Amino acid sequence: MNDYPPFRLQNGNTRIRRAERHQSSNFAKLPGSRKTVAKWLWSTCAELGWTIAGLATDKDLMAGQTETIISAILNDIEAGILNPGDGIDEAAMAKRLAVSRTPLREAMIQLETAGLVTRLPRKGVVVFKPTLEEFLAILEVHAKLEGQAAGLAARRLSTQDAHQLEKVVTACEKHAAEKGDADPDGYYQLNMRFHEIVAIAAGNPFLLEMIKTNARKLMAYYRARYQYVGAIAASASEHREIATLITARDAEAAENRMARHVQFDQVTAMDLLAVLS
Numbered sequence: 001m002n003d004y005p006p007f008r009l010q011n012g013n014t015r016i017r018r019a020e021r022h023q024s025s026n027f028a029k030l031p032g033s034r035k036t037v038a039k040w041l042w043s044t045c046a047e048l049g050w051t052i053a054g055l056a057t058d059k060d061l062m063a064g065q066t067e068t069i070i071s072a073i074l075n076d077i078e079a080g081i082l083n084p085g086d087g088i089d090e091a092a093m094a095k096r097l098a099v100s101r102t103p104l105r106e107a108m109i110q111l112e113t114a115g116l117v118t119r120l121p122r123k124g125v126v127v128f129k130p131t132l133e134e135f136l137a138i139l140e141v142h143a144k145l146e147g148q149a150a151g152l153a154a155r156r157l158s159t160q161d162a163h164q165l166e167k168v169v170t171a172c173e174k175h176a177a178e179k180g181d182a183d184p185d186g187y188y189q190l191n192m193r194f195h196e197i198v199a200i201a202a203g204n205p206f207l208l209e210m211i212k213t214n215a216r217k218l219m220a221y222y223r224a225r226y227q228y229v230g231a232i233a234a235s236a237s238e239h240r241e242i243a244t245l246i247t248a249r250d251a252e253a254a255e256n257r258m259a260r261h262v263q264f265d266q267v268t269a270m271d272l273l274a275v276l277s
Helices: 034-048 058-078 090-097 101-113 132-156 157-177 183-200 204-223 232-248 249-261 266-276
Strands: 009-011 049-054 116-118 126-129
Touching: 034 116, 058 090, 058 101, 058 204, 090 101, 132 183, 132 204, 132 232, 132 249, 132 266, 157 183, 157 232, 183 204, 183 232, 204 266, 232 249
Parallel strands: none
Antiparallel strands: 009 049, 116 126
16 A cells, blocks of 8 residues: 555646655655655755645546646647647557546547547547538638627727737738748738637637637638638738727627638638648
8 A cells, every 4th residue: 555645746747646656765765654754745845945735636637637638639739730630649649748548538538529539430539620511510600709709809808908919910910021921830820819819808718718619620721721822911911900890899890800701612611621631
C-alpha cells in the first residue's frame, strides 16, 4: 500500500503525487508518520514559493489529463496540423503528452460528442469531414451564430473591445495591402482573431463556445478559401464594413453583414470540399 497522500502543487504544470511504491527517494527516506511527511511538504513548499491546492484524487488527475489531450487536439485543428479526414494516432498522442490510455479514451468520447472527430471501422478516430449536405447545414447554423454575435457586439461593445477590434481590422488591412494574396495562413490567423474579438464583445460565453465548436468543423475550409486570388483583400474589406457597423451600434445591419460574410455559395463549398478531399 502507498502510505503517502497525493498532493497537487500550483507551480505551472508541476505536480507531486504519492510516492508510488516508495520509489521516490525523498519520500522513502523520510522517517515518521504521514503527519511528519505532510509537515515537511508544507514547509518545503513554503520555501519554494509553492502553494498546495489540495488533495488530488486519481479522478482529478485523469480529468486534468483529459483536458490536456482535448486542448492539444483542438490546437492542432486550429493550426492546420490536423485536417478533415486525418487520423489521430492515439498511441502517438499518449506518448507525446505523457498520458495514459484512459483519459485519452475519455477525450475522444468528448470530442466525438461535440462532433469534432468520428470513429470509423478499421480506421479509428479521424477528424470530422463533412459531406456537402453536412457542410452547408453547419455553415447555415454558423452564419446565424456569427451574425448574432455581431449584433450583440454592436449593442454591448466596450471601450477595450472597440480598441481590440480596430487593432485587428487594421492588421487585416495592412496584410492585404502589403502582402496581397501571399501568406494566406498568416492572414487566416488574423481572420480568426477578428471573429474571436467580435464573439467576445457579444458578452455571451455560451454563444462564444457554440461559435468555437462550429468554427472548428469549418476551419480547414475557411483557411483554404484564402488560397483564392483576391480572397484576402475582399475579406479585409468586409471586416472593415462589419467593424464600422458594430462601432456605429447598428445591431441589425452588423448581424446581417456578418452572416453574409461567413457564408459560402454552394459552388464555392463544392470547390473547397474537393480541395480537401
